[in-house]
Amino acid sequence: MKTGSWLRAFLFDFGGVLAEEGFRYGLYAIADRNGLNPDDFLRLATEVIYESGFITGDADETDYWAMLREKAGISGTDSKFRNEILDRFIIRPSMLELVGNLRGRGMRCVILSDQTCWLDILEQRYHFCRYFDAVINSFHAGKSKRDPSLFIETVDMLGLEPGQVMFIDDNEGNIARAASMGLQTHLFAEETGFRKALKAAGLPLLVPRGHFTEKEG
Structure with missing residues (x-):
């Protein structure tokens, strides 16, 4: 894994990473x-x-x-x-706080999700999109993460090289496709493991608690 000084952006899956699955x-x-x-x-x-x-x-x-x-x-x-x-997509507040911490350090953070119009409904409930630089929803993009070219298109949109971007997902197939396109990856199981990966990349984070509350306006 390259050091944090090389990383410039993070692509986050939604369900299973930013929210319960x-x-x-x-x-x-x-x-x-x-x-x-x-x-x-x-x-x-x-x-x-x-x-x-x-x-x-x-x-x-x-x-x-x-x-x-x-x-x-x-x-x-x-x-x-x-x-x-x-009703089972429960936002993980500490993950949004972590995203805010990364953006505060100059990192760009994007949701990259194989989702449907349901993500739009969830945004109306929880207002989480404002925590991100962009949201790429397969339903609107017309392409899913099963198509590896989506990763390169997203990297190009950011104006970066694949190795400058870390993709975080709980799906092994998506992780493999992103890695095949040259992105750095993290197979998400729980937040502690992701924090360890960030620390290993030279990006230890201290995240204040209580910043995000569900359904806040």
């Missing part, structure tokens, strides 16, 4: 209510969100749930399913 746990709840194996249903629902085109804005939410109902045999309304997921 609402998609996974919401789908687990839907599976439980429909008598399905949670992990099998998660894998199916994940593939369908890409296959349907919902993740890249080529289909809407109605199309997604219709396809998933057909493939999995689940019952329930779109709004009920949506709320099961969105």
